[in-house]
Amino acid sequence: MKKAVCTFLAGVFLLPAAACARPVEPDLSDYASGMAEIPVEILGELDEETLADLVEEPKYVALTFDDGPREDTTTRLLDGLLERGAAATFFVIGQQVPGNEGLIRRMKAEGHQVGNHTYSHVRLITADMDTVVEEVHKAEALLTEAAGEGSFWLRPPYGRIGAERAELIHTPMIYWSVDPQDWKLLNKDKVVAAVLDAVRPGDIILLHDFYSTSVDAALEIVDRLQKDGYDFVTVEELFRIQGVEPQAGVLYARPDRTRSLD
Numbered sequence: 629m630k631k632a633v634c635t636f637l638a639g640v641f642l643l644p645a646a647a648c649a650r651p652v653e654p655d656l657s658d659y660a661s662g663m664a665e666i667p668v669e670i671l672g673e674l675d676e677e678t679l680a681d682l683v684e685e686p687k688y689v690a691l692t693f694d695d696g697p698r699e700d701t702t703t704r705l706l707d708g709l710l711e712r713g714a715a716a717t718f719f720v721i722g723q724q725v726p727g728n729e730g731l732i733r734r735m736k737a738e739g740h741q742v743g744n745h746t747y748s749h750v751r752l753i754t755a756d757m758d759t760v761v762e763e764v765h766k767a768e769a770l771l772t773e774a775a776g777e778g779s780f781w782l783r784p785p786y787g788r789i790g791a792e793r794a795e796l797i798h799t800p801m802i803y804w805s806v807d808p809q810d811w812k813l814l815n816k817d818k819v820v821a822a823v824l825d826a827v828r829p830g831d832i833i834l835l836h837d838f839y840s841t842s843v844d845a846a847l848e849i850v851d852r853l854q855k856d857g858y859d860f861v862t863v864e865e866l867f868r869i870q871g872v873e874p875q876a877g878v879l880y881a882r883p884d885r886t887r888s889l890d
């Protein structure tokens with residue numbers, strides 16, 4: 629029903645106004661998720677693109693950003709993700725939280741996951757045990773203050789922590805399965821190409837919101853992969869979708885693949 633007609637009818641027949649705000653399109657989410665077969669009479673009316681979307685398995689991928697927040701680049705990234713309806717995960721350096729609390733709150737409010745990348749980006753695998761605990765807890769305290777209580781999953785700087793030190797960590801730890809080396813390339817087109825070349829459903833992509841070229845690349849990656857039928861979800865959502873319960877102290881490259889700690 630056209631909105632104007634609906635509003636008119638609402639006036640005449642006292643329909644609840646909310647009824648007019650409902651989408652005109654039928655809700656096909658059950659069909660899309662494979663929960664129901666598509667009735668033949670609907671199937672005949674769908675255009676080819678919609679049909680392909682319904683028949684294909686949904687594809688999910690997680691973008692992760694390390695080493696922020698940084699006011700200018702992270703703000704631009706959040707604006708772009710919001711515009712595109714894409715969620716991401718931010719592994720934040722604790723000492724960069726003071727002064728950027730608003731960005732952390734914005735991440736949470738806009739459906740992103742906030743994670744811990746230690747207080748000062750130390751090499752955990754060689755740090756002494758007390759330093760490991762202190763670095764993780766100090767960042768956690770700042771994140772809790774900015775974002776409220778929560779579980780802030782850890783991404784060890786450089787992706788390494790070692791088995792002995794991993795026992796000190798009381799959250800899941802996240803590595804990655806696609807690394808375009810954006811910090812080294814500092815070139816949007818090369819980063820986009822490296823990711824599009826490698827990406828598969830269920831991947832965890834490593835990027836850094838600290839670099840302007842990486843923000844440009846991330847937004848183009850979202851545009852290109854969304855066109856290809858991908859949905860961008862947080863790491864936590866990716867685990868939930870794949871039915872994997874992540875364990876504390878375990879380092880995951882993807883929900884279905886752990887990584888050796890040494």
Ligand SMILES: [Zn+2]
Nearest residue numbers: 694695785786
């Ligand atoms: Zn880092």
